[in-house]
Amino acid sequence: MTTPNNGDTVTIDYTLKRGDGEVVGSTQEVGPQQVQLGAGQTFPQIEQALTGMEVGENKVIAIDCANAFGPRNDQLVIDIPRANLPPEPAPQPGMALQAQQPDGTPMTLYVVEVGEEQIKADGNHPLAGEDITFDLTLRDIKQAA
Incomplete structure (x- = not known):
């Protein structure tokens, strides 16, 4: 049972939803994404969730607006x-x-x-002021050298 660690590169699929459930992004449109853990390429909550996941596992991660794209200005x-x-x-x-x-x-x-x-x-991010949810699936782990 291998789980990713800081420095590893993971391949993920996700669906991003607003707090009301509306889908606003998905890897179905652009294909699986690669993220290097610990490199600040995604939200810390996503990195934290990925660190304990196994390949094929799915998690739903909710992020409040203050920790996502911030409040609207x-x-x-x-x-x-x-x-x-x-x-x-x-x-x-x-x-x-x-x-x-x-x-x-x-x-x-x-x-x-x-x-x-x-x-x-x-000038606000389109999701500013929104709570968001990621439906996340870990597809692959490439361990750091």
């Missing part, structure tokens, strides 16, 4: 004049835009509303 919803955007592609709700914060740090904004003169964009 209404100050991150901003209006941007359309004149400040390139003409193509035309902004559409759901579109991701890349911007820079005043300190130069890159930031992703999501278009939430498109008007004639301006757009409304949201």
